[in-house]
Amino acid sequence: FSDVERWDEASYARLEATLISTDLGPSVSRRIVADVRDKYERGLINTDADILDSARTLILDILCRDGIQPIRLNENGPTVILLVGVNGSGKTTSAAKLTYHFRKLGKTIVLGAGDTFRAAGVTQLQLWGERLDCPVIGAPQGSDSAAVAFDAIKSGIQKKADFVIIDTAGRQHTRTDLMDELLKVKRICGKALPGAPHEIWLTVDASIGSNSLVQAKEFGKVFPITGLILTKLDGSGKGGVVVAIKEELGYPVQFIGLGEQMGDLQLFDPEMFVKAMF
């Protein structure tokens, strides 16, 4: 854009194309271009740098609205984090990364291998637990997922752990039976420890398009989602859909995944995210 002398229809079309390419969605992209155009035509901004900055600022405003929400720490026992999301979105790997992240802050963790459905769902997290030297509560394939959550929390209480992170099986929100199962897992967490789970985070794969917004809406109908983990941001996907999710549903990104290793997790930084977007 830097050689644009004055902004015309073609420049606005290019800006809209850039925004759409980040999976921001056509309607949010269109609206941002309209807002920026309005400022330009009213003489409030003049250069092409202004225009791009203005678009970035609009997006940043959405992401930072209502300030940064810190993790809701439990005063009376472990803080329980439940990880949910569609198949393959990065839940199990994120559970491992979160363990490493909190461990570096001096915290203790118990992991709940709640994916008792998929082949090697429990084994995968157990292997991570061995690498992290972190206890993992699991059960044989086919057993009740909610029971694993219950046992993991009880173990966390007994060990006086700072966090209990519960992994769940991937699922599509179109399966009402599986969404019911998730609600049951949440309820059983509350039975093990009143107030649990204190955080329910939805993993969102940065390569996926607008369906992530539908996922957030539908999972959010089962229970309040308190945050997102935007995974695979090391790939070519920009994850622009999280802007629409924040705007429509208010769910903030808490962490981003930048790779497959335990250290590849960062606290969400809205400014860095927007800079990397375009």
Next chain:
Amino acid sequence: NLTGRFQEAFRKLTGKKELSEKNMSEAFADIRNALLEADVNLEVVNQFMDDVKQACIGQEVLKSVTPGQQTVKIVHDKLIELMGSSTAELNLGGEPAVIMLCGLHGSGKTTTSAKLAHFLQKKHRKRVMLAACDVYRPAAIDQLEVLGRELSLPVYSDRQCQDVPLLAQRALQEAKDRGRDLLIIDTAGRLQVDEILVQELVELKDIVRPHEILLVADSALGQEAVSVAKHFDQALDLSGIILTKLDGDARGGAALSMRQSTGKPIKFVTVGERIIDLETFHPDRMASRILG
């Protein structure tokens, strides 16, 4: 849905003799928007809309349908035509035939290897062997072994071997020794822009000469679907694509993006987590889904 929206836009066209660019600009904008909302890649949408305009302009307004219905039918037919046929066959002529699966992380490769094994065993009476060539992901080998046990199919694996092309070569030899007539190779997820890991697939291909190289892609992919398909295709010359997770409600515009940008056929889709949840691709169903 799209037809309903067009009834509105096309009420204005009643009495017009022909479909012209001028009187259809609003309808075209609607179609363009529907495709973008379905996650079709922007450049693919622009190309498609040019083709649609060509097909629509100058057509006589038919008496029996509304111009809206007529345009949607043109768009629908064009989309089906682009999606390719539903008869894309697998080349299984080897001794053994080799199918290699590749794709991004979490797209469904490991579960699809098992589904494909089951499908081909039933349909073509193939004696399948699976090869666990994901040496990176924790429990990837375990995952395939569990699936192999469920299917009573042999799985070649070697937890001591980190050399993927060598592993695949040994799997192929094992398949020959055991009289298997089809080897399905599961590989690790990788970014299409990870040159080192893409090169690993190129070396795998050189060593085992697969008869089929199938990209396993999540049907919910966004704008990056073109980049994903093109990178894998340019490196490997794909023989086809398998779209996964169609039991979700993603509109699936990635199907059009990948098909249009590589010309490669979509051969199968998966519609759930059970072993039986693999079907041949239906271009007409996909077209309707994308148009919403």
